[in-house]
Amino acid sequence: MKFALCNEIFKEWEIEQQFEVAAEIGFDALEIAPFTLNDWVQEITDEQKERIRRAAADTDVAAAGLHWLLMGPTGLHITDPDAEVRDKTTAYCQDLVRFGLEIGATYQVVGSPAQRARKEDVTYQQCWEWFKEAMVACATVPGAEGFNVCIEPLAPSTNNNFLFNHYEVMKLCREIGLPNVGVILDTYSGLQTESDLPEAIRETGDLLLHYHCNDLNGRAPGWGDVDFRPMMEALLDIDYQGYCSIEVFDFDPEPAEHARRGLATLRQAVADVS
Numbered sequence: 001m002k003f004a005l006c007n008e009i010f011k012e013w014e015i016e017q018q019f020e021v022a023a024e025i026g027f028d029a030l031e032i033a034p035f036t037l038n039d040w041v042q043e044i045t046d047e048q049k050e051r052i053r054r055a056a057a058d059t060d061v062a063a064a065g066l067h068w069l070l071m072g073p074t075g076l077h078i079t080d081p082d083a084e085v086r087d088k089t090t091a092y093c094q095d096l097v098r099f100g101l102e103i104g105a106t107y108q109v110v111g112s113p114a115q116r117a118r119k120e121d122v123t124y125q126q127c128w129e130w131f132k133e134a135m136v137a138c139a140t141v142p143g144a145e146g147f148n149v150c151i152e153p154l155a156p157s158t159n160n161n162f163l164f165n166h167y168e169v170m171k172l173c174r175e176i177g178l179p180n181v182g183v184i185l186d187t188y189s190g191l192q193t194e195s196d197l198p199e200a201i202r203e204t205g206d207l208l209l210h211y212h213c214n215d216l217n218g219r220a221p222g223w224g225d226v227d228f229r230p231m232m233e234a235l236l237d238i239d240y241q242g243y244c245s246i247e248v249f250d251f252d253p254e255p256a257e258h259a260r261r262g263l264a265t266l267r268q269a270v271a272d273v274s
Contacts, residue, residue: 044099106148110184113159118161149181150209151181152189153168170183185211191226227269228266232269
């Protein structure tokens, strides 16, 4: 099991400093939110990409993956009834895959509840088919055979109204039937939507390609009341080899201390159940 940190916790820090601090704390990787670089992924410059690659090499901290994919650009929606909007959004998501490959990333997290939300007069089945088409298009970008597309069930508290739990996403992934399309589970959402989050982890099994760690208060592990030992135990039970990424929604604590306590909490949880 490897540990990553979602980079928006560092706010306006230069990318080199983000990697340096992540390395000093002991993270294996950073998970990049493209909006921290530019609103539109196509406008992220070659210089910015090279800085990420160089910082990763210099610190031995990987640029592991991407998340918060559709934060920044406007007018995009994966399940919009307008086919032109859907096509534009799918093309954008494919460009995100290409950006990920350019910086050495190996996955992207497809959450973005506002941009996949089922709109009025659109049926669940229509959303399902349109969303599935977009995920297939992302997973089959030339050269992306080893790049994982991780679909995230999300709680209604995130303003989500489509794909709530691991059962739905597992079914979707099995219909797609591609080895690089799977599930990401998130502690914050999972504790709200799954009747038993550790059991959901076990049931997801080999389809679980990524995991997010956050407390119900929106902070990192160790900053709230969530006991992460049951989730870490479940991940060990399925021999999970991917990243556990710390993702936060409350940015008030000082970033380095916020991340440091989060990682220490997860490592202690693993030690306690090993």
